[in-house]
Each structure stands twice: as C-alpha cells, then as structure tokens.
Amino acid sequence: MALMVVADPIDENESLKQQVWKEPMIEELRSIEKNVMWNLVELSARKREIRVKWIFKRKLNPDCSISRHKARLVAKGFLQKQGLDFLEVFAHVARLETIRLVVAIAYAKNWSISQLDVKSAFLHGPLEEEVYSQQPLGFIVKGKEELVYKLNKALYGLKQAPIAWNRRIDSFLL
Numbered sequence: 001m002a003l004m005v006v007a008d009p010i011d012e013n014e015s016l017k018q019q020v021w022k023e024p025m026i027e028e029l030r031s032i033e034k035n036v037m038w039n040l041v042e043l044s045a046r047k048r049e050i051r052v053k054w055i056f057k058r059k060l061n062p063d064c065s066i067s068r069h070k071a072r073l074v075a076k077g078f079l080q081k082q083g084l085d086f087l088e089v090f091a092h093v094a095r096l097e098t099i100r101l102v103v104a105i106a107y108a109k110n111w112s113i114s115q116l117d118v119k120s121a122f123l124h125g126p127l128e129e130e131v132y133s134q135q136p137l138g139f140i141v142k143g144k145e146e147l148v149y150k151l152n153k154a155l156y157g158l159k160q161a162p163i164a165w166n167r168r169i170d171s172f173l174l
Contacts, residue, residue, distance in 0.1 A: 012054045015071075016138040021056055024071035029139060032073065035123055038133070038149035040141060049132045049148045050085065051076045052155070073136055075157035082159075086129055091162035118169075125154040125164025 015021040032038065043049060055074050059067040080086055106113050118124070131151045135141060154161035 008058055009056045012137050015056055020069050021071060024069045028071050028073055037153045038151050040147045041150045043132055043148045047132055049134045052133050052136050075133055075155040077157040077159045080159050086160040088163055089159045091166045122154050122156055122161040122165050125168045127151055127154055127164055
C-alpha cells in the first residue's frame with residue numbers, strides 16, 4: 001500500500017500548469033483577499049520583502065482516494081531577521097498537566113467540556129510590525145511586477161504568526 005502513495009508536488013512551476021492545483025491556489029488567494037490580509041504597495045525604503053512559497057497537499061478519504069487538493073501560501077519565515085522583520089515570537093502553549101487538571105476538575109464537578117477549532121487561525125492575527133511579502137508565483141499582477149504586498153495580518157510561516165493569533169484570541173476572550 002505504501003508503494004502506491006502518490007507524493008504531493010514540490011515544484012511550484014509544474015503545479016501552476018495543472019488545473020487540479022491551480023484551482024486550490026485561486027481559492028487560497030480568494031480567502032486571503034476576502035480576509036483583507038494585504039495591500040499591493042511599493043516597498044518601504046528600509047524594509048525588505050519576505051519570500052513566499054506554495055505548499056501543496058492531497059487530502060485523502062479513509063479509503064486512500066483523493067478527497068480534495070489543497071494549496072496554501074506560506075511565508076518563508078526562516079529568512080526573517082529579529083528586530084527587522086519581527087520583534088517577538090512567544091505564544092502561550094497549554095501544558096499537558098494543566099489540561100489534565102482542567103479535565104479532572106470538570107469531571108469531578110460534572111461540568112461539560114467543549115473545544116473550538118478556528119479554521120485558518122493564524123490568518124486572523126493582525127500584525128503590529130510592518131511586513132512585506134513578494135507577490136506569489138503565478139499570480140504576479142501584470143504591470144505591477146515591482147510592487148509587493150504589505151501584510152495586514154499574518155501568513156503561515158511568519159515568525160510572529162503565533163503571537164499575532166494569540167493576541168487576537170486573548171482580546172476576544174477577555
């Protein structure tokens with residue numbers, strides 16, 4: 001069975017030629033535009049652009065048939081420089097002991113427990129820093145090739161994406 005698994009594509013240029021991958025890329029960009037995540041601008045004098053990359057994934061059904069194709073635009077955050085592109089990367093993480101304690105108390109007091117999964121959570125975190133990204137491969141605006149995107153909200157892969165989301169959810173919950 002393992003020999004029959006088809007690997008997800010790595011080459012962005014090759015994926016752009018295949019309609020099965022082009023449609024999810026367009027869907028991802030629509031989601032980004034709908035979420036008002038960026039504006040096309042000239043690059044600020046003392047700033048630099050963060051490169052981006054398309055990541056492709058086949059989502060499978062339990063019987064290993066393809067459910068759908070997913071494309072995600074990810075920033076190459078490993079190229080960011082602290083103090084220049086980001087200031088802080090800390091984000092709270094619940095310790096396993098804390099989760100066990102909360103579950104034990106809820107059980108002892110007969111409380112109900114609910115969980116929440118926020119789709120594309122990191123994409124909802126507003127940025128405090130001024131961050132610019134290049135235009136994604138295959139979707140460069142004609143006549144505006146020299147412009148970059150100023151990010152209003154975090155992209156996956158940015159060093160500050162976790163803390164941006166944490167600030168957003170904290171303010172909502174408080």
